[in-house]
Amino acid sequence: MDALLEYAWLAVxxxxxxxxxxxxxxxxxxxxxxxxxxxxxxxxxxxAVGIAWETxxxxxxxxxxxxxxxxPLGGGFVFELGxxxxxxxxxxxxxxxxxxxxxxxxxxxxxxxxPRYTYFFAMLGLFTFSMLLLVVANNLLLAVxxxxxxxxxxxxxxxxYWEGKSNQDAGNKAFLTTKFGDVGLIVGVIVLSAGMFxxxxxxxxxxxxxxxxxxxxxxxxxxxLGMLLIFLGCVSKSGQMPxxxxxxxxxxxxxPVSALIHAATMVTAGIFLLAxxxxxxxxxxxxxxxxxxxxxxxxxxxxxxxxxxxxxxKILAYSxxxxxxxxxxxxxxxxxxxxxxxxxxxxxxxxxxxxxxGSLIHAVHSNNISDMGGMAKAMPHTFWTFIIGSLALAGFPxxxxxxxxxxxxIAADIWADAGFLTGSLIYWVGLAAAFVTxxxxxxxxxxxxxxxNRSHHPPHESGxxxxxxxxxxxxxxxxxxxxxxxxxxxxxxxxxxxATPILxxxxxxxxxxxxAAGAVAGDGILASEATVVAAEAGDGPVKVxxxxxxxxxxxxxxxxxxxxxxxxxxxxxxxxxxPERDPTLHMGGFTRVLVAKYGFDDAGYRYIVVPVRDRLxxxxxxxxxxxxxxxxAGVGRATKNAAMTTxxxxxxxxxxxxxxxxxxxxxxxxxxxxRIQSGDVQRYAAVLxxxxxxxxxAFAAAx
Amino acid sequence: xxxxxxxxxxxxxxxxxxYGVIARRNAVLVLISxxxxxxxxxxxxxxxxxxxxxxxPAVTGQVFALFIIGVAAAEVGxxxxxxxxxxxxxxxVDVDDADLMRx
Numbered sequence: 001m002d003a004l005l006e007y008a009w010l011a012v013x014x015x016x017x018x019x020x021x022x023x024x025x026x027x028x029x030x031x032x033x034x035x036x037x038x039x040x041x042x043x044x045x046x047x048a049v050g051i052a053w054e055t056x057x058x059x060x061x062x063x064x065x066x067x068x069x070x071x072p073l074g075g076g077f078v079f080e081l082g083x084x085x086x087x088x089x090x091x092x093x094x095x096x097x098x099x100x101x102x103x104x105x106x107x108x109x110x111x112x113x114x115p116r117y118t119y120f121f122a123m124l125g126l127f128t129f130s131m132l133l134l135v136v137a138n139n140l141l142l143a144v145x146x147x148x149x150x151x152x153x154x155x156x157x158x159x160x161y162w163e164g165k166s167n168q169d170a171g172n173k174a175f176l177t178t179k180f181g182d183v184g185l186i187v188g189v190i191v192l193s194a195g196m197f198x199x200x201x202x203x204x205x206x207x208x209x210x211x212x213x214x215x216x217x218x219x220x221x222x223x224x225l226g227m228l229l230i231f232l233g234c235v236s237k238s239g240q241m242p243x244x245x246x247x248x249x250x251x252x253x254x255x256p257v258s259a260l261i262h263a264a265t266m267v268t269a270g271i272f273l274l275a276x277x278x279x280x281x282x283x284x285x286x287x288x289x290x291x292x293x294x295x296x297x298x299x300x301x302x303x304x305x306x307x308x309x310x311x312x313x314k315i316l317a318y319s320x321x322x323x324x325x326x327x328x329x330x331x332x333x334x335x336x337x338x339x340x341x342x343x344x345x346x347x348x349x350x351x352x353x354x355x356x357x358g359s360l361i362h363a364v365h366s367n368n369i370s371d372m373g374g375m376a377k378a379m380p381h382t383f384w385t386f387i388i389g390s391l392a393l394a395g396f397p398x399x400x401x402x403x404x405x406x407x408x409x410i411a412a413d414i415w416a417d418a419g420f421l422t423g424s425l426i427y428w429v430g431l432a433a434a435f436v437t438x439x440x441x442x443x444x445x446x447x448x449x450x451x452x453n454r455s456h457h458p459p460h461e462s463g464x465x466x467x468x469x470x471x472x473x474x475x476x477x478x479x480x481x482x483x484x485x486x487x488x489x490x491x492x493x494x495x496x497x498x499a500t501p502i503l504x505x506x507x508x509x510x511x512x513x514x515x516a517a518g519a520v521a522g523d524g525i526l527a528s529e530a531t532v533v534a535a536e537a538g539d540g541p542v543k544v545x546x547x548x549x550x551x552x553x554x555x556x557x558x559x560x561x562x563x564x565x566x567x568x569x570x571x572x573x574x575x576x577x578x579p580e581r582d583p584t585l586h587m588g589g590f591t592r593v594l595v596a597k598y599g600f601d602d603a604g605y606r607y608i609v610v611p612v613r614d615r616l617x618x619x620x621x622x623x624x625x626x627x628x629x630x631x632x633a634g635v636g637r638a639t640k641n642a643a644m645t646t647x648x649x650x651x652x653x654x655x656x657x658x659x660x661x662x663x664x665x666x667x668x669x670x671x672x673x674x675r676i677q678s679g680d681v682q683r684y685a686a687v688l689x690x691x692x693x694x695x696x697x698a699f700a701a702a703x
Numbered sequence: 704x705x706x707x708x709x710x711x712x713x714x715x716x717x718x719x720x721x722y723g724v725i726a727r728r729n730a731v732l733v734l735i736s737x738x739x740x741x742x743x744x745x746x747x748x749x750x751x752x753x754x755x756x757x758x759x760p761a762v763t764g765q766v767f768a769l770f771i772i773g774v775a776a777a778e779v780g781x782x783x784x785x786x787x788x789x790x791x792x793x794x795x796v797d798v799d800d801a802d803l804m805r806x
Contacts, residue, residue: 679805686725
């Protein structure tokens, strides 16, 4: 059974194969290529389930690394093509293949009748391949390749309906915004591996980087600079403020794409990478604090933006931004397991919500919740599954979202106890954001499912192929939470599953030992009086792995009160259908700020897009067309003239003249000399005699 | 006996032969001129044999002259056959007309 791990590459390669086959033969097949995609994903999914099971029951398991040398980098450094299969990889494999499989099945019905149906499935396959490549990569360069490929697929699928200008713009915005962070990512990877030069032949190898960081072989500068630059990549890819602006616009793509790429998988790539490099992150307090602050800003302010949205997909997009903020913040407060766990459960319930949204949009032909209403009766399956997804997102007790989000809050609490202000900040802001999340999801649910039908179409339940994935994901939205809850056993559970040998039960943060020892107590804003308290209490350093979660009645009570309050408030406002005056749209300056999205989009347009487009592009065009082209054309013209001169003088006159002259002179001489051969035998004889006489006289004279 | 007479005779015959070969138009006369030259050589051979090696029991020069006479007879046979064929083909024995082997 252990041999299954060796075949992880197959789970990666199959979607690529399906993409190629669909492109080649898809249009001739009865299912227009969708059957190839679904079959490939089914096999990939089975493999992923096997791998997940294998790593789960044997957890904590040693990572399996297999690689071949791809190409030398020069100087003895080797670029590996390899895979790294451990619990974290298995979690991501399971998540990506499950959601992708569900989205494939769903799309078969949802995308039916689209003119680019086959292309869509090919792109889904390519995306799945790229994401899995990123996940199984054993070195950072390969991960960057996967990272860029998912960005490309995202761009192509956001612009899937490229006939509309706004969809093209959304694709460009997403591509360019994420590309900005990608530059940081690549530079960060190079910085990190530059620190590995001299230590190993394979400076990009993830395990070796982690081990070197833990062993203290990397300098602080390398770690801080490298990880902050890599984090810049995560900020753009995982929709952290202020580079989140592309994600709501990315909803221009088809809804299954939003579910797969812009909710469940691609946008979590940044968090995955941070988790992958967590042993490096854990070396620096500055890096963790930066990550935590970005996360906490995003989780709160991103969530607020969802309050004023009417477009259901944009509500979900902003909630995705907010949830990604939770995951990033969790990394920043040492909640490694909590972050990955939330990534895992969020993938299921957010995919469920997006697919449910797709089902609703399919029924009423509008994205706007103001055009829906009263859908509960007409679409019972969509209704129930959507409610389950909403409860999970809002963190209602005993759903997956509850366990994972509370785990983040508990991690923040532990961090706060260790004396870090970011811990308290995330704990309280996280709770406030949970209230906001519950409120906007309740608002959406009431407006969609309660009251009268405001759409212009009689709503109808979607077909089996769309409902079945909803049900599967609804079950997972609840069940996945029990992998790491007070109900889970000591071993195996989600924590032992995702822990790598570097992160064992004794792992601590190097800087917390100093904090605990009181050595740097009161250092800057990050350490507070609690530091001293913790040090005096003798709690010792904070451990990376927190063990099986316990019930926290105080937290549970707060969560329930917040949940009840938010739902009650939403019911007051929206319980009877769309109110005349939507309260969230009449909050004065607050609403104006939210509607303007804090001005990020406008500022970005005014201070980045316009100057780049009007000045930089014009200057670049001038320099390209006039300066560079002028030089190129001048060089070309000069070369042509030189060639013409050379041709006329050297080739035509000297060389050809020489050759022709030789030929002509030979012909002239031959004309002269041939007259000797007269055919007159007597003349020959006369010459013979004359010659003889001359020779005789010559010999006589020589005597 | 003084060799002067035979040598002068041979020189005269040889020059007459050369003149005939170069100047005569008739192919038969050209052949006869060649015979004159050959016989001039024979006279020379016999003369120098007697002059330089009078005691040679093998009389090499005279035997050599006999060989030349034999070969000359064969040569005349072949030459006359060529002339005869030329006359049959071109109705003339004028050597100036036999000019096919020219440029």
